[in-house]
Amino acid sequence: MIPNLMRKVESTSLKGRTTYAFPESLISEQYRTIRTNIQFVNGVKKNQSILVTSPGNGEGKTTTASNLAISLAQQKEKVLLIDTNLKKPSLHSIFNFENNTGLTDVLSGKLTLEEAAVTTEVARLEVLPSGEIPGNFSDLIGSIAMYDLVENALKKYSVVVIDSPSFLELSATKILASMCDGVVLVVKSGKTDIKKAMETKRLLDLAKANVIGVVLNKLK
Numbered sequence: 001m002i003p004n005l006m007r008k009v010e011s012t013s014l015k016g017r018t019t020y021a022f023p024e025s026l027i028s029e030q031y032r033t034i035r036t037n038i039q040f041v042n043g044v045k046k047n048q049s050i051l052v053t054s055p056g057n058g059e060g061k062t063t064t065a066s067n068l069a070i071s072l073a074q075q076k077e078k079v080l081l082i083d084t085n086l087k088k089p090s091l092h093s094i095f096n097f098e099n100n101t102g103l104t105d106v107l108s109g110k111l112t113l114e115e116a117a118v119t120t121e122v123a124r125l126e127v128l129p130s131g132e133i134p135g136n137f138s139d140l141i142g143s144i145a146m147y148d149l150v151e152n153a154l155k156k157y158s159v160v161v162i163d164s165p166s167f168l169e170l171s172a173t174k175i176l177a178s179m180c181d182g183v184v185l186v187v188k189s190g191k192t193d194i195k196k197a198m199e200t201k202r203l204l205d206l207a208k209a210n211v212i213g214v215v216l217n218k219l220k
């Protein structure tokens with residue numbers, strides 16, 4: 001459970017990087033707990049892909065994915081954080097760089113993963129921003145090319161953390177969830193409708209996704 005301590009952080013982009021800016025804070029400790037849970041659940045498999053999703057908009061997917069990725073990198077893991085929210089990409093703002101090229105260029109074969117991944121101020125953490133958004137973006141994230149990209153990334157990175165679109169808004173997110181080794185479901189206290197949360201869990205189970213944890217975000 002993540003208490004609402006991030007209010008203390010004034011810059012929007014900093015909230016996504018609390019674990020980096022304030023490693024000793026209680027909130028950073030909470031992300032380390034999620035990290036430990038992930039490692040415990042998937043203990044036997046070394047390299048793994050983790051999707052962070054939520055039923056709707058603005059529930060904390062990006063914040064959770066970024067902090068989790070930082071927390072993993074701080075533990076000496078080589079981490080790739082991918083922005084698959086092609087409707088509303090935001091990892092580039094969190095980490096302060098331009099979103100000129102990225103995931104969509106790798107999926108279309110224009111760039112390699114090595115060319116498109118961006119190093120960050122956090123040691124061992126690289127970010128693959130969304131890149132320019134094409135018209136058919138909803139097909140892309142559930143494509144074979146996306147599967148290949150994640151598999152390829154797992155040869156180089158210990159953990160691939162994926163920031164996803166809102167689960168109930170884009171059916172391809174189900175396919176993406178089923179491709180990953182684990183799924184972290186974020187629900188926002190006082191905002192996420194319980195029926196939508198249950199529906200998301202039902203669809204994740206149908207897709208045979210491995211839900212390894214639920215984060216209750218912004219708990220008062």
Ligand SMILES: Nc1ncnc2c1ncn2[C@@H]1O[C@H](COP(=O)(O)OP(=O)(O)OP(=O)(O)O)[C@@H](O)[C@H]1O
Nearest residue numbers: 004006007015056057058059060061062063088218
């Ligand atoms: N625990 C928290 N405490 C305070 N603010 C938070 C917390 N979690 C998220 N926020 C803020 O809420 C807003 C939405 O969070 P975030 O961008 O992580 O959600 P999202 O699910 O990725 O949204 P979207 O559906 O638009 O991609 C952001 O401004 C973020 O800084």
Ligand SMILES: [Mg+2]
Nearest residue numbers: 061062085090
């Ligand atoms: Mg987001």
